[in-house]
Amino acid sequence: MSLTWTDHVTGRRGFLVVDRLVRGVASGGLRMRPGCTLEEVTGLARGMTVKEALHYDPAARYVPLGGAKGGIDCDPRDPGAYGLLVRYLRAVRPYVEACWTTGEDLGLSQDVVDRAAGEAGLASSVQAVYPLLDDADAARRRLADAFAVEVDGIGLDELAGGCGVAESVLTALDRAGVAPAGARVAVQGLGTMGGATARFLRRAGLRVVAVADIKGTVANPDGLDVEALLAARDAHGTVDRAALRPGDRELAGDAWLSADAEVLVPAAVSYAIDPVNQARIRARWIAEAANMPVLPDAEDLLAARGVTVLPDVVVNSATNAWWWWTLFGDIDADADEAFAHIRRALRALVGRTLGRAETDGTSPRVAAHAIAADRLPAIAERFGWYG
Numbered sequence: 001m002s003l004t005w006t007d008h009v010t011g012r013r014g015f016l017v018v019d020r021l022v023r024g025v026a027s028g029g030l031r032m033r034p035g036c037t038l039e040e041v042t043g044l045a046r047g048m049t050v051k052e053a054l055h056y057d058p059a060a061r062y063v064p065l066g067g068a069k070g071g072i073d074c075d076p077r078d079p080g081a082y083g084l085l086v087r088y089l090r091a092v093r094p095y096v097e098a099c100w101t102t103g104e105d106l107g108l109s110q111d112v113v114d115r116a117a118g119e120a121g122l123a124s125s126v127q128a129v130y131p132l133l134d135d136a137d138a139a140r141r142r143l144a145d146a147f148a149v150e151v152d153g154i155g156l157d158e159l160a161g162g163c164g165v166a167e168s169v170l171t172a173l174d175r176a177g178v179a180p181a182g183a184r185v186a187v188q189g190l191g192t193m194g195g196a197t198a199r200f201l202r203r204a205g206l207r208v209v210a211v212a213d214i215k216g217t218v219a220n221p222d223g224l225d226v227e228a229l230l231a232a233r234d235a236h237g238t239v240d241r242a243a244l245r246p247g248d249r250e251l252a253g254d255a256w257l258s259a260d261a262e263v264l265v266p267a268a269v270s271y272a273i274d275p276v277n278q279a280r281i282r283a284r285w286i287a288e289a290a291n292m293p294v295l296p297d298a299e300d301l302l303a304a305r306g307v308t309v310l311p312d313v314v315v316n317s318a319t320n321a322w323w324w325w326t327l328f329g330d331i332d333a334d335a336d337e338a339f340a341h342i343r344r345a346l347r348a349l350v351g352r353t354l355g356r357a358e359t360d361g362t363s364p365r366v367a368a369h370a371i372a373a374d375r376l377p378a379i380a381e382r383f384g385w386y387g
Helices: 038-054 081-091 093-098 110-119 127-132 136-148 156-176 192-203 226-231 296-304 318-328 335-360 364-383
Strands: 002-006 013-018 030-033 066-073 184-188 207-213 216-219 249-251 263-266 285-287 308-310
Touching: 002 038, 013 038, 013 081, 038 066, 038 318, 038 364, 066 081, 081 093, 081 110, 093 127, 127 136, 136 156, 136 318, 156 192, 156 263, 156 285, 156 308, 156 318, 156 335, 184 192, 192 207, 192 226, 192 263, 207 226, 296 308, 308 364, 318 335, 335 364
Parallel strands: 030 066, 184 207, 184 263, 263 285, 285 308
Antiparallel strands: 002 013, 013 066, 207 216, 216 249
C-alpha cells in the first residue's frame, strides 16, 4: 500500500508506504528531508521488511513485524516544518493507530515525533503494536524507562543504532585480520547515527580522521577529538567550528569521500555515493549507517575495485531492533544489557551475512536479502502474511 498526501497549507507532499504486514502490523520510521520522494520511501519500506526478518529468532519474545516507511518532502530546519509534521500525522493517524508503528528517522528526532504525535491526537507513534504485547502497560513503562537512560550525556535511544554500526565494522575488520587500533574511519553525518557510530568506533580504538556535516568536512590525519565534536554539535548534527583544534582542517563537503581511511560510514542522506563519485573512494569497507546511501550501479563499480559495502539492512538495523527487544521484554531498560545484546546480535548477523556472501559468491547485500528470504516463509507460516 502506498499513499501520497499533499499539505493544504504549504502544498508540500508526504508519503507512506506499507510493504508488508505481519500480525497486521508494520514497522518503519518517518523521515523529513527536502526532495524526499515516493520512490525513496518505497525502497525504504522494502528495506524495513528485510531488517525485521533478519532479526527473527523463534526463541525470542520479539516477533518481527512487517516493513513500512513514511517521508515528508521538507527541510527539517524550515520554520514551518513542525506544523507540517503535525498535519501529516493527523492525516495518516488511522494508519498509525491500526497498523504502522513509526519513530525517528533522517531529519527527525524521537522527542519531536512524540510531541507531534501527541498534538495529532495519537497515544503513541507505536500504539499499533500494543495489542500484540502480553502486558502493554508494563512494556510502555519499560520503553519509557529505556528512553530516559543516558550514557555520558547522550540518550540510550540515540546510541543503540551507532553501537550496531560500530559492531558491524568491527566484525568485518576481525574477519579480515585488521586490528581496530590500526584502522581509520571517515563519517558522513554527525547526527544521531553518525555521532554514535563515531563515538563507539573511537572507543574501540579506530582513528576518526574525517567527519562531514552540512557546513563541510572536518579532517585530521592524526585523529579528531570525537567527544569534543559531539559536545559542539546542534540538534541537526552541525558542529560549531569554534570547537576545532589547531590541527583540524576544514575541507569541502564531499572531501570525506576521498579520505585516507580503511572505513567510510555514510550516515546522513540516501544516494550519497553514485557511479561518478565512487571513483574517489579509497576505503576498503563502506558501512551503510544511513538508508540507501550507495546507489546500485555505484556498488557494482565499488565491488569491482575490491570495496565491500556492508548493507544498510544489516548495519543500521539495531535502532529498530532495540525498540522491539525492549518493548517485547527481551532486554530491560539498561544500557549495559542493551549494548551487550546489540553486539551479540549484530556480530552474529554480520558474520552470517559475510559468510553467506563468500559461500554464494555474491555481495553482502544479496546475501542479506537471501537470509531474509529464507526467514520470511517461517514467519508467515507461524504468524501469517498480509500484504
